[in-house]
Amino acid sequence: MVFPRRSGVYMLLVALLVLFLSPFGWLAVTALKGPAELRVLPIHWWPHNPSLGNFVDALTTFDYLGYARNSLTIAAIYAVLVTLASAWAGFGFARLDAPGKRLIFGVLMSTMMLPTVITLIPTYLMFAKFHLVNTYMPWVIWGLCGAPYLIFLFRQFFSNMPKELEEAAIVDGCGTIRIFFRIFLPQSWPVIATSLIMSFAWTWGDYIGPALLLDDAHTTLAVKLATGYVNSHGEPMGNLVAAGAVMYVLPVLALFLIMQRGFISGIATSGLK
Template structure:
């Protein structure tokens, strides 16, 4: 690649980076403004007197850390369980033979086209019938059922593993459960990292399910960010919402930075057959 082409590619990448980061940049700038600057016209792009006081008030105006703990608990429970359940299901679809396996897999994949809002009311009625509202059991059950997209990722990854590994283990007297835990799962770290990041971010950023299933004491930070920062007249305090939102993305960023190498590898290899 010539120098001119390389420079053009870098310029396009930098432009895309600025485009993608601009919403977060505007959010961070808003978090540094006071209420007066938000209401002033014309709009000032940069605050005249930047202050970190909004971050401190965002932590104290609502029990921020308590709701963050609720979100972390739910996201961790779901991400770990759904990763293990999806890995086990993916192993079954990839390495075991059963009548109608392709049909069942096709039906499972077709559920990804089903909008979640369609099952919202039936799901609520089922959990209400079994007295599971205002508990974290719905996320446990959802995790144990696996996720279609994650099952697909594990199935594709396990399909690419050499058959000789499985055959050697069977000769040594291993059953499929032991083969899965001792051979296949330890080798699937790229897909595990991908699954953990995706499932954690799904649950961490979810607003509808916690708002529907949990009361105000046990709800998550996503719900409180949307409803907790208001003044005495009920008007939303946008600068505190922005400050809380900036801190809200930190756990997901930390998780991604820790597992980014495995995440990229898992996305790039799990679609190969």
Template sequence: MTAFRTRLRMSRLLLYTVLVSVTGLFLGPFGWLVITGLKSPGELAASPVHWLPDHIQWGNFAEAFTTIDFLGYARNSLIIATLYATLVTLSSAWVGFGFARLSAPGKKQMFGVLLGSMMLPQIVTLFPTYLIFAKLGMVNTYWPWVLWGLASAPYLVFLFRQFFAGMPRELEEAAIIDGCGYVRIFWRIFLPQSLPVIAASFVIAFTWTWGDFIAPSLLLDTDRTTLAVAVSNSYVNASGAPINNLVAAGAVMYVVPILLIFLVAQRGFVSGAATTGLK
């Protein structure tokens, strides 16, 4: 019995060591970003490298906040990310419901094509999409994100399809007997039951859009662009070279909202990601 407890303690110690190591590996880049944001320009240019700042420069964060219209760009990012995440969550839920509960010729083949589209890089479709939006006069507007949201997203469709496919058939049959159509079944029965997947889908879609750099750079001008583009391009000196400590400070403030959203929705996100794999 004592030997068993010793092995159990050792296995737990090994597991915790691995978890702490992996956590440190993931937090390392963010920690280095914070440290860089607290250094002076001289310390960044010093050789050998100063791992920690000699004098913490909290003013870098204030300067990064005031050098650009930080709140204005953050508002743009928030509008686009919330709009897209809401629309794509609802549209993906509807498409996933159709794949999970409805029967039609060629459904399996269509679902295979949908999954195959996840392997297409964004850059492959972005330039043809830009030409379409330019022809329609939607460049420098937020309409592209509305249309992308209404078109659903393959990965999110897969999440909802997996979740809806595991729900009991009796719920659907009872609703049909009571005279409900599939639209009402979706809104009144299936969607309220899928709150964990909705939370996971919303967080994923919000993160995609908040962190997107390519599409806003291509489709929006300086006044309407997002915080990701502003932080990447705006902190430069008179010669056009980036001011790295301000870039790092701005990047830290740019990442914080995503961390807060994940912490608030963490339980729903994890639950949704776990339940979509159950049948």
């Protein structure tokens, strides 16, 4: 009975894998088609003359690598800063005592239910008032403020660590900051990997923030992909959009493959308590 049940689970997983990968597969196939094939009905699943030239054109139609550098800069800065800030806040909520700590944590978690669209205009007005529009400082500030969900992950992970480690460090004369950087932070690699992957993916794929706060020279690849591939008539070139989008997902995919073990472990262990 075990073998048929296991085979059924494997078949279900394979079916789900095909279902989840089918949009990316269709995107990759579209990236190999010529512009004429996109207008032919009925739709052909596989191009008659597949060509990698679309990828070359996607790189050269505009400064693809330059905008990718902008995206990488913003995503890397935000990912590192928000991970450190969230780890520090999570450590405080997990291991330090203060009046009203539970209330503050509850208010922090409730902010995750606040739709981002509500804060768009106040955010722009605030950054414009301090002359931070068309700079990368908003992402630095956002990173230093931490993220509620990541604070929750770190708080859950640090709550599960043995109290004896902290007590031994205090006996040895360590203060709170040394305890955090010497004991807790090095032990939290699974949650660090999770935070880096999630925050990098959030920022790398963000369209609204760069479109609102950055001009065309400083904007990110996510914004440029939406507007950069048009022909002389102003019509979008779908095959180039698809080629650019395929290359666009590769950095996030590479980051996940590198850190996937820590990511899975971090998600599994952060909700134990």
